Amino acid sequence: EAQVTQNPRYLITVTGKKLTVTCSQNMNHEYMSWYRQDPGLGLRQIYYSMNVEVTDKGDVPEGYKVSRKEKRNFPLILESPSPNQTSLYFCASSQRRTSGAAETQYFGPGTRLLVL
Amino acid sequence: KQEVTQIPAALSVPEGENLVLNCSFTDSAIYNLQWFRQDPGKGLTSLLLIQSSQREQTSGRLNASLDKSSGRSTLYIAASQPGDSATYLCAVRGGANNLFFGTGTRLTVIP
Numbered sequence: 001e002a003q004v005t006q007n008p009r010y011l012i013t014v015t016g017k018k019l020t021v022t023c024s025q026n027m028n029h030e031y032m033s034w035y036r037q038d039p040g041l042g043l044r045q046i047y048y049s050m051n052v053e054v055t056d057k058g059d060v061p062e063g064y065k066v067s068r069k070e071k072r073n074f075p076l077i078l079e080s081p082s083p084n085q086t087s088l089y090f091c092a093s094s095q096r097r098t099s100g101a102a103e104t105q106y107f108g109p110g111t112r113l114l115v116l
Numbered sequence: 117k118q119e120v121t122q123i124p125a126a127l128s129v130p131e132g133e134n135l136v137l138n139c140s141f142t143d144s145a146i147y148n149l150q151w152f153r154q155d156p157g158k159g160l161t162s163l164l165l166i167q168s169s170q171r172e173q174t175s176g177r178l179n180a181s182l183d184k185s186s187g188r189s190t191l192y193i194a195a196s197q198p199g200d201s202a203t204y205l206c207a208v209r210g211g212a213n214n215l216f217f218g219t220g221t222r223l224t225v226i227p
Contacts, residue, residue, distance in 0.1 A: 033215065035215075035217075041219070042120075042218060042219040043160075043205070043207075043217040045214050045216075048214060048215075056214075058214050059216075090159060092160075103148075103165065104150065105150065105152075105162060105207075106162065107152075107159040107160040107161070108159055109158065109159045110159050
């Protein structure tokens with residue numbers, strides 16, 4: 001089954017304790033991205049990746065890191081989480097057109113993070 | 117920076133009604149526009165994607181239109197059903213391949 005998976009689905013942590021949220025897709029998509037969703041602010045893009053070893057900042061990259069060593073995986077790293085990073089996080093992937101534009105986005109189920 | 121607005125924020129309709137959801141964006145230089153559905157506690161499901169060169173897309177009871185020059189898109193849902201109750205999000209893809217979302221319209225279809 002074609003899907004985007006994220007782990008963990010729920011996470012409670014404390015300020016400053018490094019954490020990684022994994023994201024994996026089995027559709028051989030080139031384009032992957034991370035979003036956070038907050039009430040009243042909607043979804044905002046954190047980072048995206050056009051292909052292996054190619055990553056770029058989105059709207060709200062501060063406090064986050066990503067890596068794209070393999071095509072299927074795109075982990076989100078919080079080196080020193082803070083309470084303002086409490087949010088619902090989504091990973092997404094899509095194919096790219098020859099023009100470079102990304103196609104339909106497929107989303108993972110989300111990771112709910114609480115930073116105390 | 118691209119700003120995406122969805123009005124209304126919430127909408128309740130009786131079952132069987134046709135309805136229109138609105139999305140507007142400030143920068144017309146877009147690659148495409150996508151409509152999503154989000155159910156409570158769940159991820160996003162893509163409904164329709166319209167390329168910048170297209171005017172509309174249809175899937176079953178759903179029809180999405182795009183007027184790039186005026187920065188508007190609409191999602192038309194025909195013969196609404198209680199199962200259509202969800203939050204509907206529109207998102208535009210900009211030139212840098214980043215994606216900008218609206219805050220959504222929460223739809224309730226009353227049986």
